[in-house]
Amino acid sequence: MVGLSSSTPLVWILAGEASGDVLGARLIHALRARNPHIRFAGVGGARMAAEGFVSLFPMRDLAVMGLVEILPRVRQLSRRLDQAVEDITTQKPDLVITIDSPGFALRLLRRIAGLGILRMHYVAPQVWAWRQKRVRKFPGLWDELLCLLPFEEEFFGRHGLKTRFVGHPVLQSGAQEGNAARFRARHGLADNARVLVLMPGSRRSEVPRLLPVFGQMLALLRTTLPDVVPVVPVSPVVAATVEQAVRNWPVHPIVVTDVQDKHDAFAAAGAALTKSGTSTLELALAGVPMAVTYRVNPLTAFMVRRLIRVPHVAMVNLLAGREVVPELLQENCAPDVLAREVRKLFEDPAAAQAQKAAFAAILHGLEGPGGALPADAAASAVLDLLAAKGRV
Template sequence: MTKPVTIAIVAGEASGDILGAGLVSALKQRMPHARFVGIGGPDMLAEGFESLFPMERLSVMGLVEVLGRLKELLHIRKTLVEYFCAEKPDVFIGIDAPDFNLPLEQKLHDAGIATVHYVSPSVWAWRQKRVLNIKQSTDHMLTLLPFEARFYEEHAIPVTFVGHPLADKIPLDIDVAGARDALGYRAEDQVVALMPGSRGGEVKRLGPLFLQAAQRMLQQQPQLKFVIPCANAQRREQLEQYLAEMSDMPVKLLDGQSHQAMAAADAILIASGTATLEAMLHKKPMVVSYRVAWLTYQILRRMVKSEWVSLPNLLAGKALVPEILQDEATPERLAQETLDAMENNARHREQADQYMAIHQTLRRNASEQAAEAVMGLLKKQGGIVCATE
């Protein structure tokens, strides 16, 4: 009896879990009896994935912040190396989390296991010499963005631009009225979405800041209403504590529902990250902000070669949306930039046209494209005989 194909996957955070679930689903259609094992979150688990560790143990952000968890992270990686070297999966797929996954891929590649990295690290922006390690450790790179694929082609690394699953999921035309109705807003309401991130550290740095910016906005426009989608119960409790310290504010906290919040909003004040891509796909005016630990910022500002940090600007190749970072991110500055973004209709129309063009470029049925690339590598490695095995 032929041994079922085993696909090892490690995803480090919620966005990787979404990508992993889509990929597992697409691969299961091609290989119904394949086994999927590694580290994943609830979406991957719902697809029958076996997770050896809780995914949240890998979810840590920042150069300095990771030091407090380094011993645990190294233990998890060592355990995975030993497990996968013993199990010999047909392919290993590291989803994002490059500082964790790329060294893991190197060890598994050295052990004769085919490796794929899904979601390019920002080698085009900083630490470009990492591309040499990627070339040695990764058999195939899957990129979400077109300019990333061009970078790998220039370095003779096998690559597939798969597009972005969010561009597949989010419709080209947004039902704003339906979203407002679902959240209890009227057509004439002016709504600002505050999105300070999904991690505890992000919300600690940006939550109070965004709420203080909202207070300043209310001083100028008392009719404004605010909505905050909470990534989970812990983030909701965190934000409730911050709100309890402020005077009564028209803020609605949601459990999840980030896409409805974006669709309903007239403007979005948002943490830099994947959520800025979601806001762009919803064709919304936005102001992007971020704060990290002081030492982390000092290190990054000397290493980053890119002029922008937010995905809308990187994809457009110009300053399409405002980026207010670190010490420049004051409540007053964020409030004024957000009000300006909401009221500048001419700029919004220009942005919306460019948002639509980018959306169409990224809309490629990413999970299917990624699955086909993995299947191609498996066939090349002799791991499968046919797609229905």
């Protein structure tokens, strides 16, 4: 017995971090628009809660990244995995959807493989970037994989995995719809103030690595760009951590947790420093010139460098096939290097314009099939899978 009936399917969703929470919320909204009787259970954050979703346990318990950083939390993660498996076994949903967070999600999919429940993974594991042999472990983990990048459909298809490209959700993020005047008025900024966006990440394990470097960089910038106003957009999950970390900065930043305020900050910004990942695509959509920077535990960095198989870390560079934005990683994630790059972004209009020109072509390639919004394309994939198995 799976689910209550074909008209009231139960979909169990796992989102393990802030970006997955956003995807899950949009997916729930799109599915309910087509079938208001669909029920949901699982693990999610505030964005999914706003759609009426009740999380089995706090999503923040899963928001950890890095080979070394994860070790102290192995026992807690193991308990949460057991809890998720028990809930799925008890509820017997019609479909389990895991969103990103491969470290936890793929273990969950493996644990429930013998239950006869449909499984879907949303956001392809980036095995094409490093340790490509891992793809051999995926057959049998899910019934369908939803991918965000156009080349992933072909990559996973070569390995016999049913894969569907649904478009990249950044295109419906609204990042390009910010209002610069509204941001300056709300925060009392002069028209000539140089707004610098600093994006340290969405996980509690990564934020403390970038914020001290950003603070030291601002101290160097004060001598040459005294009118720079730093803005730090972060998720509510790490807001308290960020507020504590920036108390002693030489220039107190504007910490932004509201999505609209973040997009307004993008519209007002003349430059940005960001961690690698989806944030680079958000900034590209908003037309903000940027440099990408990142720092992890040295042991983690050593291991990753031996395994990585792509020439670029920044998503915009990877999609363009060349270095559109500077990548300042590990030893180059240093205050003097970052300060020099920020000055260039603010004072070299040609360099900034070259980035913006490249962004348009990159974003065009991320449009979903038939021009559908990514969440709608993902909802179609979910309903198609359920219908194929007679569950809806």
